[in-house]
Each structure stands twice: as C-alpha cells, then as structure tokens.
Amino acid sequence: MTINVSKAFDYPGEYTYEETIPLEELQGLKGVTFTEAVPLKMLVSNKVGVVMMEYTAHSSVRVQCARCLKELELKEEHHFEHVLVRENDTGNDDFITAPGGVLDMSETALTDILLEMPLKFLCREDCKGLCPVCGADLNEGGCGCEMP
Template identity: 35%
Template sequence: MRIDLRQLFDIVGERKTFDLSLDFSDEEYNGEHPFQMPVKVSGQIENKAQVVRLFFSVKFVLNLHCDRCMGEFERAYDFSFQHVLVRKLNTDNDEYVVCEDSQLDLDELVRADLFLELPSKVLCTEDCKGLCGQCGRNLNFDSCECEKKSIDPRLEVLGKLLE
C-alpha cells in the first residue's frame, strides 16, 4: 500500500490513520512459509511541529518448527514500531525513512521491520530439552535410556591421557 504524504508534510497537525491486513504467505522465514494468516497492521501518521512521525503495530501468528526438538507450534506476536518520515536526506542516517515524491511504501516498511524483529532462534518453549543425540527421542515428552556420557570420538585420545 502506497500512501501519499504530501498533505501530511505540508500541514502541521494533520493526521492519517490506517488499518489493514497484509498477505505474507509467500514470505520465507527459517526455510519455511510460516505466515498462514494475514498480518494485521494498524497505526497513524501525524505531523507535529513539522515532524512527521509514523506509529504502527503488527499482530500475527506464525506456524513454526522448534530449532531444538523439531516440534511444530504456533506463536502469536505483537510488535510496535515508530519512524520519522522525511522527504529527503542530506546525510546517511538510518533513523529516518525517506519518502521520495512524498510517497510511503507501507507494505515494504512493515515487511522490513517485522523480519528484523523476529528471533533468529525459534524455540517452542524457553526450556525445550530438544532431541536425544543418540536415539532421536523428543526429551520434552519422554526420557531415554541412552548413555548420557558419550565422548566425542575426536576427543577420545585425550580421555586416554587421564587413565
């Protein structure tokens, strides 16, 4: 969604609100397509004292696989963002969003903010025990009888020094 900001840049006190749903079902994250439901975006853009600010929040649910136990789970997210919008910029500064021709590509900005906020490691729970390295059993639901004190074959020689 492209938003025309000419009026917002020119008139102090001007405000524009928005409420939309974005389809990110084709987006890939951690090798999956976890956006099975639309991403809800709501917010406003306002000109206060000739500073144009964008405030928005995103709400969505991801269908993911845990990085430790490979179990499938859903997690709801709710993020809030804010940006200062400018028509042009004379220096390299990441704090501002440049709106060329007073146009804002809201979809692309939401996509970038959302993906930067997502965690790089996805766990079903903070205390996920993962899978047994020997038998592959999910340790969150079962215990296994595997010998816990296995030595990495590359380090076996060092163990002989202690004998």
C-alpha cells in the first residue's frame, strides 16, 4: 500500500492520513502470522522544510510460545516516527525515502512492527514448556517422566 505525500514536501503544514494495510500484504513472514489488516493513522508535517511522519499502527498477530508451542494471539498498538526524504543522498538509513513523494507504507510499517517484536514469545513469563521425554505440556501438571 502506497501513499502519495508529495503535498507535504511541497507545502509546509500538517496532513493526516488514515489507511489500512490489507492482509494480503502481510503474508509470508517468518514466525509471525498477521490475523487482521493493520490500520494506520498518520500525521505528516512539514516544518521549515523537514518532513516528519508519525504514525500509530495496530497489529494482530498469531505466534507460538517458544517453550510450550501453544498458539498465542497478540494485539498491540505501536507508535513510530520518521523523517521522510524524496531521495536519500545522505546515506542515512534512519530516513525513509518516498521517491517522487510516494511512500511505501506497507514496507515501512512492516519493517517497524517486526523490528519491535521480540525474537521469542512466551505464553507467560513462567511457562514450564514441554516435557523433553514425552512432550506433555508441563503447565498442565506433571507427566510422571523422569527428568534427564
């Protein structure tokens, strides 16, 4: 999903956008399954020639507990801020490039959201995990195996 923000580059002021990244653009990610489209609320502002973009995104994802492999649904609200440039000749990777004023919001938001997610998820802090012998879920009581 792309958004044309060229007017924010051309005229000082504040511009708001509300868009949704469709679910089709959120597929095929390793370890994370989005279960709903991601709504975005964006504020793009041009103050003294610097174009800033702030936005909030709501993500709904299905992941697995790293210990007991139970599936978890997580819903989170994220907030991000970037400087936008039409061409990046500075070599500064913190800037988001919007070539010709067109911003790829799917790519930007996905990168931001995935970077903010932990590498491992736990269903709860003290998840006991699975028995290494029989595979029983140890959160649901002992299985009687001798622990190696």
